[in-house]
Amino acid sequence: MIRRAALLAILAGLLLATTSPAHATGYRYWSFWDRTGTTWTYATQGPSTAVPSDGDVQGFRFAVSEDSSDATKPRGRASFATICAHTPTQAGRKRVALVIDFGTAADAPSGERPPVRRDACAVVDRDATTAEALAAVAKPLRYGTNALLCAISGYPQAGCGEAVTGAKKPATAEKKHDGGPSLGLWAGAAAVLALAAAATWQARRRRDA
CATH class of the missing domain: 1.10.287 (Helix Hairpins)
Structure with a gap:
């Protein structure tokens, strides 16, 4: 018995x-990406220390993710030739193509609505970081402790990498x-x-x- x-x-x-x-705890934050050809790769540096080259394509995506292994990539096709097509070169400066994906309503903080995804071509000094390129085209930016990027173009209005319990695991x-x-x-x-x-x-x- x-x-x-x-x-x-x-x-x-x-x-x-x-x-x-299956449920798990996720985090609501902006992830940072590098693009090579047609592939997005999770950046190995933060935007405040990364120094892109002229012609680079980088992206940001706001979403709820558990960690870098399941972070959500920016949507849409992105190419430097398309994003910077109408931005002429300038002596002593570089052009960086940026993809800014504000995510979906499901990932938005309560009471907020994500803006429409946008592309921008930043023209900055040769030694400028990605954060400086982003500031040139998507102010206001908001940062938290340890230079964590909290908001792009004022979105979201509050919060920074907060835990989201009950996030459904893929x-x-x-x-x-x-x-x-x-x-x-x-x-x-x-x-x-x-x-x-x-x-x-x-x-x-x-x-x-």
């Missing part, structure tokens, strides 16, 4: 896992089945049921012997 109870407890745990959505399974539990979990549950039935049969057989 004890063994059967343990098996049934395992079964209950499996079934609970199939029906309980599914990592390769395949879903009509939004229900995976076949593997159901197979595991079936196996537990079979073991429980076998244990019950053996217990009755010993009792009747």
